[in-house]
Amino acid sequence: MTRIRIREFHDDDLDGVVRLWWEVRSTVDQPVYSLAEVTASCREDHAVVAVRGDRIVAAAVGRAAHAQGWVVFFGISEDARSENVSGALLDALERKMAPLGLSTLSVLMPEGGRLGLLTSNGFQLRYGLRYLERQMPVQRRELDLLKDVGGRVLPRHLWENVAGMRHEKQLLEERLVAPLAEPDLADRYGVVPPHAVMLFGPPGTGKTTFAKAVASRLDWPFVEVFPSRLGDAGSGMAASLRNVFERIEQLEHAVVFIDEVEEIASQRRGDPPSPTQGVTNELLKIVADFRDREGQLLICATNFVRALDAAFLRHGRFDYVLPIGLPDAEAREAIWRRYVPGEISESIDFGVLVAESDGLTPADIEYAARRASQEALARVLRAEGAVLETDRTQLDTADYRAALEVTRATVSEEEQSAFSEDIETLARL
Template structure:
């Protein structure tokens, strides 16, 4: 191998050396050897410690370090192939001398199995710790986006919301296949010719969990969740249409986002009539915004409505919403999970849970929660009256509470929902 005849000079990095470090990182990344991202390496060059080997003004080697508490980390190390391997020791020694005053106990390095560099480390006093494993999680919101996310009322949701939606397997499978998989695994989706969705409409009777599913999708994708409230937009200076556009423009600056609009019929009702509907201008604006929203990757608009029939026909056309998905009443598995969530653990083993599941058919999650809390409240009152002789919670307590619970979804509404599935759903 032909080596560079002039021996490189080792010194601290200057601002003008960044381009050379980037070139080295790209060379290492091309062979699968980069552990830290380019952004992290550049940040450490500017803010932490960076040593370079140069021939003239050309950067032919670099060692970049970062201190965290008493631990030092080798963020990046690379050397051109033509450079004498002995320069590696000079780079690492210079980095160690520069970082020593920081009070570090150890200097550690993470090396990709695919990349090189391990031999240089072994020859310069680094010892491989075979019992260690490296884990990494990319944060869903970067620092520069935090203020913007707060401004639009968004937040990062807990990562377990998807698993917390028990039962409802048909709905979850549908959302997983249609929404989550194409967005989370775009390369796999492209292999099968699947285009990632940009917008989806969820419809169903009140209280069936449309908001819960929207939040669960955001949690599953690990994307920020931004909910827009039509009622609040209406109070903004300049009117609802202007507030809606401003909100979408700000959201457009985020790298990823699930945008949720509940009760979208408030701003997307049927147009027409004399005089025109007061919300007609807002509906027109929202239709334009959806078209623009669809041009940006890394975003998903989820709208929800209890009255899908009331929506303007233009909303449900192909090209605006990729899917129009029904969200119905909880199935038996979901009802069992809801009961389990609200029944005290000490009482759960003494109850006839299958009987409660059967008796609560046709109820929404909120209905079941109300019945469970009512039964607990009645049992507490009984204990206060009867003292130690009071019986604990029994199945009859819950059955009695169910008799006093009015179903949110009437049989007529359930029948209309079935008709809407047949005529409007797009799966």
């Protein structure tokens, strides 16, 4: 079946939106706004559509009133409901309307309408009315500032998209997400919401993915600070770092992420001091300052936790030092299923692929899957008299196993052993 794609509304889409409006009108989700209002907003306000081939299968139309946005039409054809387009469609409309500086995005639904597609995408039901709204992650006054510091609002559902890794997700949910998302509940139990967290583990194990997932789960803007872009000289880096964090402090909420933090937090030693000692000292002060902030979380990640200056790992700096290891069996299967074409998935022995990819990072598995696909396509193209448009995809388990045989693991056994030792000696859960 042709893949669904989401794009902005074009004038020649109007007939398709009208057809969809009439289709939805006959269901319990019948539109609140008239067809005339919907078509007017398509032309004059904001609209996005989901398209399969040339056919519009879903649409979201919005209108702004002062600081509040209204969804005047949100319709999905019955044959597209099973393909989970609702979240991506609403996110696309939100991104299109975000420059208007809206504080909320609201929806009116008819009595008896199905609310699941909205409540599962961040809208909250206001009792007494069939009225739903979703808070905009960034307020108008913060738009330019967020852009200035290189921040962005990530798509929702990134948390749910991290398959497997149950232990790691549970740690992050209990230690980070819940206390920050439910501060009153945390206060009732005497739990202080975290301010700074260190993630460590071998390269390619998904530390950045987890940091983004936490931001998505909290629905906070994500701001990544790149050590390599802070400046050339040691003093220049320290001043740049301080300047970046002073601007970030003006945001109401933010997850601030520094990857490969060992570049600016390595052990201080030597006489004279190393060129980066000044920025290391500055980062220590910034981490301390973060402990006085509400509504912001600093996440640092490192592949070499042993290389960090000892001061970073003392109690009182980072609330938690959490290990992120190689994907477990459930996660590896989810990664394989992401890259194996859906039409052949039933014929693939995922159990074999999961077992034979033990010890590989997500990037390693992606490489093997893509290599298998490329080799299979090349084989078909080279075949004499090959027909490119065929009903059968010539790709099977053996192709993926062959790709695995030539895929080198990013993380060596020695690195895995060292990681296990670091968990015992340095992790703080």
